[in-house]
Amino acid sequence: MSTLxxxxxxxxxxxxxxxxxxxxxxxxxxxxxxxxxxxLAYLYSNLAANLRAxxxxxxxxxxxxxxxxxxxxxxxxxTSQSSNLSAAIVGILNTLLVAFMACLxxxxxxxxxxxxxxxxxxxxxxxxxVYVEIFRNIPVLIWIIxxxxxxxxxxxxPRDFRGDDATSSMLLDMFAFTNRGVYIPGPYFTRGIxxxxxxxFNWVLIIATLVGSxxxxxFVTARANRTQEETGIRPNTLWTNLALWxxxxxxxxxxxxxxxxMPELTGFxxxxxxxxxxxxxxxxxxxSVYTGAFIAENVRxxxxxxxxxxxxxxxxxxxxxNRVMSLxxxxxxxxxxxxxxxxxxxxxxxxxxxxxxVGYADVTATLGGITLNQTxxxxxxxxxxxxxxxxISLSISAVMNxxxxxxxxxxx
Numbered sequence: 001m002s003t004l005x006x007x008x009x010x011x012x013x014x015x016x017x018x019x020x021x022x023x024x025x026x027x028x029x030x031x032x033x034x035x036x037x038x039x040l041a042y043l044y045s046n047l048a049a050n051l052r053a054x055x056x057x058x059x060x061x062x063x064x065x066x067x068x069x070x071x072x073x074x075x076x077x078x079t080s081q082s083s084n085l086s087a088a089i090v091g092i093l094n095t096l097l098v099a100f101m102a103c104l105x106x107x108x109x110x111x112x113x114x115x116x117x118x119x120x121x122x123x124x125x126x127x128x129x130v131y132v133e134i135f136r137n138i139p140v141l142i143w144i145i146x147x148x149x150x151x152x153x154x155x156x157x158p159r160d161f162r163g164d165d166a167t168s169s170m171l172l173d174m175f176a177f178t179n180r181g182v183y184i185p186g187p188y189f190t191r192g193i194x195x196x197x198x199x200x201f202n203w204v205l206i207i208a209t210l211v212g213s214x215x216x217x218x219f220v221t222a223r224a225n226r227t228q229e230e231t232g233i234r235p236n237t238l239w240t241n242l243a244l245w246x247x248x249x250x251x252x253x254x255x256x257x258x259x260x261x262m263p264e265l266t267g268f269x270x271x272x273x274x275x276x277x278x279x280x281x282x283x284x285x286x287x288s289v290y291t292g293a294f295i296a297e298n299v300r301x302x303x304x305x306x307x308x309x310x311x312x313x314x315x316x317x318x319x320x321x322n323r324v325m326s327l328x329x330x331x332x333x334x335x336x337x338x339x340x341x342x343x344x345x346x347x348x349x350x351x352x353x354x355x356x357x358v359g360y361a362d363v364t365a366t367l368g369g370i371t372l373n374q375t376x377x378x379x380x381x382x383x384x385x386x387x388x389x390x391x392i393s394l395s396i397s398a399v400m401n402x403x404x405x406x407x408x409x410x411x412x
Contacts, residue, residue: 047379060384062375063088069370071361073277084371091366092388098280098362099349099392102287106348107341109288110295115325117300128296136293141354143290148282148358155179155278158269176263176270181277183263183270191257202256209252217241279360283352291348298340302333334407342400346393353389363388 017027051057063085070080075093078086117128135143156168158178170176176183192202220237228234263273306329314324353364364385372381 051379058379059377060380062371062377062380065375067371068374071366072359073275073280073361084367084375087371088363088367088384091361091363094280094355094360095349095352095362095364096392098283098287098352098355098360101284102291102348102352103345105284105288106291106295106344109292110344111299113292113296114299114303117296118303132293132296134293135289136297140286140290140351141357143286144282144354144357147285148278151278151282152179158265161265161270170263174262176265178270179278180269181275182281183273183275185260185262186272186274188259188261189256190259191255205252205256206249209248213245213248216244220244277360279355279358282358283355283360287348287351291344291351294347295341295344298337298344299333302336303329305336306332331407335404338400338404338407342397342404345396345400349392349396350389 017023064083066081067084067087068080069087071078071087071090073094074090075097076086076090078090113128113131116124117132119125119128155178158176158180160166160168161170161176161178174185189202192205220240224235224237261272263270263275310328310332311324314328315321319327352362355362356365356369359365367381368385372378375381
């Protein structure tokens with residue numbers, strides 16, 4: 001009996017595009033791509049026709065005109081006479097700031113809550129369950145408003161710090177907690193680039209020093225791992241890593257002449273130092289506790305996905321429970337935790353657009369709010385907003401996927 005190992009070869013016929021399985025999927029993909037292109041072309045032509053009928057056109061020249069409005073929280077110099085592009089950049093930096101802060105605190109809070117939900121202590125376990133169920137079942141917008149309302153109602157006003165009979169005082173004469181925000185000492189460099197007024201290049205040097213310390217400690221740790229694999233004895237790297245972290249940054253700060261400007265009550269408000277506005281604090285805390293509840297569930301699921309035999313084997317070797325969790329369980333649970341964690345980071349970034357509810361000037365409030373209303377360039381502003389959030393989301397996904405691949409189980 002003979003067998004057919006290869007499909008028969010013959011001349012190509014158009015009917016094969018539908019009848020031959022080798023070409024049918026390609027035909028369907030080409031048809032789908034053509035339909036999608038036609039739909040997009042129709043939508044664009046319809047948009048262009050409506051804009052022409054209304055006497056409008058798509059132009060981004062409005063970005064160079066004066067913004068004409070103030071922003072209460074800025075990371076770069078900005079005035080009402082700055083351009084709309086500067087206002088958009090301020091909003092982008094504010095969005096990135098609150099997203100970065102919320103990702104850090106939500107991760108810490110979520111990991112702690114997720115681990116404590118599996119605690120043997122009944123009270124701790126139930127308290128964490130209550131936290132998770134309450135915060136993740138109430139919309140984040142409500143939490144933002146609640147925290148902002150509590151801050152403005154409970155915290156003292158700047159006038160409470162004035163006079164001999166002041167009812168409030170600064171913490172350590174350095175920190176002032178008011179209903180307008182928190183005032184903290186502001187760093188500046190007396191011998192850095194740009195003189196006493198400071199320059200962004202000074203902070204670039206500081207960040208570059210920290211990045212160099214990070215890679216230096218990674219090198220020391222990797223060398224210790226190799227030594228442990230070869231000899232079975234792990235060198236003590238604690239003091240070396242501490243020196244690599246602190247010595248370079250201290251030396252760099254001394255070279256640049258790091259000094260601190262303290263906040264002072266002048267007139268009706270505090271001046272000097274750094275002001276962390278109430279809207280930023282409310283948004284940051286709300287995003288942290290809300291997303292932390294979801295991350296806690298991810299952490300709990302990841303820990304429960306690790307075989308119980310791993311814990312029992314580590315305990316049989318005499319390893320303490322906290323070391324079992326940090327050295328055995330969590331490293332394996334990360335492979336389950338990281339993929340949903342990426343989605344939570346994306347949710348934090350996108351949920352930061354709710355900042356407009358408390359008056360925080362993120363990119364949605366500046367570019368998609370005030371600038372859009374003043375210029376009437378709705379399509380251009382929305383396109384820029386979509387491009388920004390798409391770029392940020394894809395960047396976060398790319399970085400976290402690289403980290404996820406590094407944590408995957410390496411099989412030979």
